[in-house]
Amino acid sequence: MQHFIIFIFSIFFVLVLSFFNRKSVVDETQKTLRVYGYSSFTSKLGPGYDLKKKFEQICNCRVEFVEAADSGVLLQRIKLEGATLGADLVIGLDQYDLQKALSEINWRKLDFSQLEIDEIIRPALSNSYFVPFDWGVIAFVGRKEDPLPAPKSLKDLLKPVYKNKIALMDPRTSSPGMQFLSWVYDAMGKDEGEKYLEQIMNQAHSFSPSWSTAYGFFSKRQVSYVLSYLTSPLYHQMIENNHSIEAFKFSEKHPIQFEFAGIPLDCKECSLAEEFINLMLSDEGQKVIMNKNFMFPVIKSAQVGTPFESLAQFNHLAQFKIPSVSDVDFLIKSWTSIRRGDKNAK
Amino acid sequence: MLSPFLVLFWHFQIAARWDWGEFLWALKNSIWQGFWSGVLSCIGGLWLALGLIFCENRFSRWFNFNIFFLLPNFLPNLFVLIGLMSLIDPFPIGSIGVVIVHAFINFGLCGVILKEVMKAKLSKLSDVSFILGSSQWHFYSRVLWPLIRKDILQVFFLVFVTTFSSFAIPLVVGGGKGINLEILIFEKMKIYNDWSTAVLISGIQSLLLFAFSLVNFNATTVVDVNPHLQSRFLESRLSFYLFFFLYLVFFYSYFSGVWEGISSWADFELYSDEIKSGIIGTLIIAIGVGCGIFALLMAITRLHHTNWFHRFLNGYVAPSTALIGFAFLVIGPNTSLYILAKIILGLALSYVIYLYKMGYGNYLIELQRYKEKASLLGASDNLTFWKVIFPLTHKRMFLYSGIAAFWASGDYSISKMIANRDISLALLSETFLSHYRIGFSSLLSFILLVLGLVVFLAFRGVQIVVSRKINY
Numbered sequence: 001m002q003h004f005i006i007f008i009f010s011i012f013f014v015l016v017l018s019f020f021n022r023k024s025v026v027d028e029t030q031k032t033l034r035v036y037g038y039s040s041f042t043s044k045l046g047p048g049y050d051l052k053k054k055f056e057q058i059c060n061c062r063v064e065f066v067e068a069a070d071s072g073v074l075l076q077r078i079k080l081e082g083a084t085l086g087a088d089l090v091i092g093l094d095q096y097d098l099q100k101a102l103s104e105i106n107w108r109k110l111d112f113s114q115l116e117i118d119e120i121i122r123p124a125l126s127n128s129y130f131v132p133f134d135w136g137v138i139a140f141v142g143r144k145e146d147p148l149p150a151p152k153s154l155k156d157l158l159k160p161v162y163k164n165k166i167a168l169m170d171p172r173t174s175s176p177g178m179q180f181l182s183w184v185y186d187a188m189g190k191d192e193g194e195k196y197l198e199q200i201m202n203q204a205h206s207f208s209p210s211w212s213t214a215y216g217f218f219s220k221r222q223v224s225y226v227l228s229y230l231t232s233p234l235y236h237q238m239i240e241n242n243h244s245i246e247a248f249k250f251s252e253k254h255p256i257q258f259e260f261a262g263i264p265l266d267c268k269e270c271s272l273a274e275e276f277i278n279l280m281l282s283d284e285g286q287k288v289i290m291n292k293n294f295m296f297p298v299i300k301s302a303q304v305g306t307p308f309e310s311l312a313q314f315n316h317l318a319q320f321k322i323p324s325v326s327d328v329d330f331l332i333k334s335w336t337s338i339r340r341g342d343k344n345a346k
Numbered sequence: 347m348l349s350p351f352l353v354l355f356w357h358f359q360i361a362a363r364w365d366w367g368e369f370l371w372a373l374k375n376s377i378w379q380g381f382w383s384g385v386l387s388c389i390g391g392l393w394l395a396l397g398l399i400f401c402e403n404r405f406s407r408w409f410n411f412n413i414f415f416l417l418p419n420f421l422p423n424l425f426v427l428i429g430l431m432s433l434i435d436p437f438p439i440g441s442i443g444v445v446i447v448h449a450f451i452n453f454g455l456c457g458v459i460l461k462e463v464m465k466a467k468l469s470k471l472s473d474v475s476f477i478l479g480s481s482q483w484h485f486y487s488r489v490l491w492p493l494i495r496k497d498i499l500q501v502f503f504l505v506f507v508t509t510f511s512s513f514a515i516p517l518v519v520g521g522g523k524g525i526n527l528e529i530l531i532f533e534k535m536k537i538y539n540d541w542s543t544a545v546l547i548s549g550i551q552s553l554l555l556f557a558f559s560l561v562n563f564n565a566t567t568v569v570d571v572n573p574h575l576q577s578r579f580l581e582s583r584l585s586f587y588l589f590f591f592l593y594l595v596f597f598y599s600y601f602s603g604v605w606e607g608i609s610s611w612a613d614f615e616l617y618s619d620e621i622k623s624g625i626i627g628t629l630i631i632a633i634g635v636g637c638g639i640f641a642l643l644m645a646i647t648r649l650h651h652t653n654w655f656h657r658f659l660n661g662y663v664a665p666s667t668a669l670i671g672f673a674f675l676v677i678g679p680n681t682s683l684y685i686l687a688k689i690i691l692g693l694a695l696s697y698v699i700y701l702y703k704m705g706y707g708n709y710l711i712e713l714q715r716y717k718e719k720a721s722l723l724g725a726s727d728n729l730t731f732w733k734v735i736f737p738l739t740h741k742r743m744f745l746y747s748g749i750a751a752f753w754a755s756g757d758y759s760i761s762k763m764i765a766n767r768d769i770s771l772a773l774l775s776e777t778f779l780s781h782y783r784i785g786f787s788s789l790l791s792f793i794l795l796v797l798g799l800v801v802f803l804a805f806r807g808v809q810i811v812v813s814r815k816i817n818y
Contacts, residue, residue, distance in 0.1 A: 039777045043768055044620055066766040073763060076541075076672070081680060170517065172533060206439060209517045212780040219784045220603065222431050336533070339525070 031061040033272040036074055037091035039067045040293075047285075047292035048091075054288075055279050061272055070173075071097040075104045078264060086268035089276055091133070091261045094175045098130055098260065099325045106265035110274075115281065120256070121298045123320045130260035133280045134295040137230035137314060138179045138255045139247040140166075146224050153251040154187060157225075158199050165224040167214040168200070170207040171335050174214075176227050177207070179255045181331050186318055187252035197338050230254070230314060231294045234307050253318040259295070368530065369547065373554075376526040379441055380510035383448035384502040390449060391456020391501065397586030398461040412461075413799070415454035415593060420756050420798065421600065423514045425791060426451060429596040443519035448509045450596075453589070456501050459705060463497040464490075464580060472579045485579045504703050507555055527551050531669070541672075548669050556658075600788065607789025620774060621790070627769040628755050628794060631689055632801040636751030638694030639701065643743045646702065648731055650710045659702050670696055671763025685765055692760045697753060701746045713738060737816050744809030748802040755798035756791075771797070 033055075035042070042048040042065035052063040066081070068074035071093060078087040093101055101107070107129040115125070124132040140151065148165065151157055157166055169177030184200075185193040205223045208214040218226035228247070236242040261280065263273045279285045286302035289295070296308060303309045323331075394415065401411050418426055430450055431437045438446070468490065475485045513528040520529070527547060534544035614621065650656065674688040713735055720730040758772045768774045775790040 039768055039773070040780045043774075043777045044617055045777060045783075067768070068766075073672070077675070077680075080676060173517070206518055209514065210780070212776070213518065216779060216784050217427075217431075220599070 031059075031269055031272060032086075033059075033061055033063045033088050033269045033276060034066060034086050035063060035089045035091060035273075035276070036066045036068060036078055036087055038070075038074075041092050042067050045292070047289040050288045050292070051276075051279060051285055054284070055276055058279075059272060059275060061269070063276070071100065075101060078105055086266075087264050088267040088269045089261060089263055089273040091259075093130065093260045093262065094257055095124075095260070095320075095322050096175065096178050096328055098127065098322055099328060101262065102129065103325070108263040108265050108267065108270065110263065110277070112281070115299070116301075117298050118300045120317065120320070121258075124258045124260075124298075124322075127322055130262040131277060131281070132258040132260050132298050133277075133286075134289050134293055134297060135256055135258045136295040137317065138176060138183060138257060139228065139230045139232075140225050140250070141218070141228040141232045141245060141247050142225045144244050144246050148224055150248055151225065151250070152248070154184060154196070156250075158196070158203055162225070163203055164205045166204045167217045167223040167226040168204045168207050169211055169214050169227060170209055172332060173209040174211055175257060176211050176229075178331065179257055180227055181335055182323070183252065183255045183318070185331070186255070194334065194338060197335070201338065229257075229295065230311060231296065231308065234311070235294045238307065249314070249316060253316055254314075255318045256320045258320070259293075364543065364546075369527075369550075372525055372527045372530040375441065375516075376510050376528075376551075379444050379448070379512070379516065379520075379526060380506040382441075382445045383452070383509040384506040386445060386449035387452035387456045387505040388498055388502045390453040391460050392498065393582065393585045394453055394457030394589050395460040395464060396580055396582035397584075397589055398457055399464065400581035400583055400586045402461070403581065411590075412454075412458050415457055415589065417454070417795070418451045418593075418596070419455050420752060420795065421791065423518070425600050425603065425788065427515075427518060429599040433592070433595055433599075437519070439519055441520065444509075444512075444516050447515050447519060448505070448512065452505045452508070456505065457589075459501050459504075460494070460497065462705075463494055467493050467497075468580065476579060482579055490580075500703070500705070500708065503558075504700075507703070508700070510555065511551065545669060601792075603785060603788035604792045606785035607787070607792075610783065610786045610789075620768065621771070624768060624771040624774040624790075625793070625797065627686075628771045628797055629801065630686055631693070631757070631761070631770055632751040632755040632798060633804075634686070634690035635693045635697065635754035636747040636801065636805055638690055639698055639750040640743055640747040642694060642698045643701070643706065643739075643746060646698075646706075647710060647735060647739055647743070656707055656711060659699065659707055671760040674760075675764050680764070680766060685769070688764050689757075689761050690754075692764065693754045693757055694750070696760070697750045701750060704746070706742060706746060709739070709742060740812060740816070741809055744805050744812070748805030748809075751801040751805060752798040755801060756794055 035048070037048065040046050048065055052065070055061075055063055066077065066087075068077050074090065078090065081087060090101070109128045110131050111128075112125060112131045117125075121132060121135065124135070140157075142150065148161055151159075151162065156162070168180060171177035171181045181197075184196055187193075188196055206214070206217065208217070211228065214226050215228060215232075217223050218228075225248075230247045233243075233245040233247055236245045261277055263270060263277075267273055280289065281299060283299060283302050286297035286299045290297045290302055290306070290308055296311075297303055398411060398415070405411065418429075421429075426447065430447060434446070437443060471489055471493075472485065475489055480489070510526070511528050512526070513532060516526050517529055517532075520526070525533075528551075531544045531547050531551075534540045534547065646659065670692050674692045678684055678688070680688075716734050716738070717730055720734050725734070755770075756772050757770070758776060761770055761773055762776075765773060768777050771790050771794040775787045775794065778784075778787040778790060
């Protein structure tokens, strides 16, 4: 018994030492910029890794990423750790998270009105606390060789031929899912929109908790169409050399999703945080974000000469606005009611 | 055990925002889904148990089919869903779909548990029945059913509790009308930011399940040291081959994804540092949880004197994993070693109750008579524990520790809440999934399974060594 305990502790000790034995030498006198975000941004697969390396070369500081599962946990984490460890920068909030973020935490005012950006981006700068760093157009994605006729509108999706062929996301847990909901109401109005959503409940294959699950069904050919981004086919073209995936243009104007960054008021390294945002919005930083996230850059010059440039000509876009608390509340409550089968959405 | 609740209730003040309508509606769905998942799992598990007995008597020398049939229990939900949707096309979305998925995931677990129960209780009776000229139906109705019905109820309760508090499956395939209490808790947390009501619902959920567990269907467990079972009444060739075929089709879909991942081998070199770090992190968490479970089971065994303690453990249900994760996030610092310690503790606390309900609790009840005999002969508690109880329980402790280590290797929910980066392969696999790389994500999940298996076998190996040391 004693031998077992010694044996297990030895193995454990060696593993723990290996785990914490990092190659990088940490200089304790260096300043540390703590950046909160999602793993899709902060991991090596996302743009965060490259941006961190570039920034550390110029700032004489260390960048520490802190991941969180979703915006709710992210904000709770900032409230827990911000006062002691510091929360200098938050990355990855979308327009539906902004009001919640404003109500939970105090933020520093940012002024990026002088940025040279496309006019499409201008409405996203209408708030004083968050700056967009990339954007995407919501669209349905499918395969060119699919025998089904390509859908041309939201209403087309209700045709019997598409039954159980469409993967959607639950708007309560997924940002694109929320975008879809907003798309339906903006295009059809409240009453028609509710009727449409009641019908799509029975029509869709599934409402996945995340974009990755829904896209997984599409990748494994469980469904023919998935709600995604206009730029999703570019991943398959550029990385997999697969040109069979395409995004469909619908008659209803497509919604836009922005991703924002903000600096909490209690930041410890506030100037470093602003410099990091400046890097993200530079030509170099925007190229990194564009090529890793497969989303459009907010600085137009970053996409010149890339496959993103021609896609960015897509101009059938809905007017962007940052939804208010009551807008978000309405969307969630109506979805919840329709999902439960209540006749009248609250 | 109660610490996650205590932390959460202390952190979040209870506010008066309660909707009875939505609570009762979600409760109804939870009960419906839990009940039918339990029934289907038990029926399928019982039939599978007969098949496992058949294959154990013939093939156990070459391959342990228990692990094969237990695998769906450990795979990430997405891959289970993709595999099942390949099997059943079109797949029924709604409460029926939820029940089907849960039943499929739990067939193996129920089958393995019931097989062990049959081995322990019917090792000789089936042969005796055959010799005395009993028919198969007569054996099932007059011998098997009376002896194991409480065990079946116990297994039913185990599946009921798990599916009652299931989250990811109802969220994906439940359709809107399949919202259960766990999804309601999640809605409160994520959408309404109403953490206090979420904690309250979780507390009430645990109390309800605890109240339900007070119904006495505690099965008696025969302590058969060397069970041997070879009986034509209890072997089913059809069952084995049918389930084997079903699982093969299911795994074909999963492994085709793994194969696709192998073709993106170049990604391995690109992310080798993260993968190495993920492997080490996974091993630390798995071994840590295994050791934690072993320590907790030792403590439970040592302190297991009264019936009320057994009833409490049998009825207690840990809060939802999201809330456990958050409770540990709130306690103490969230840096380096503390993160690993919190994940290990959180997982150990949530698994130990489940393992206790899997039969360990009933086994301890049966050992009471040995304790009483030792006490009558004048042995102290310490002597009784080390010389009588531990030799009888150590094999199960190591087995359950190995199982917990296997589960922990694939944990995503608690780790995601507490960790501040992708410290394990499960988290890394999810990150790859969110970047279009489903093939590579499948490959990582397969490596994860292998690692979990290695740790499980390591615990089994240590158990063999310890058994030899104590000459048992």
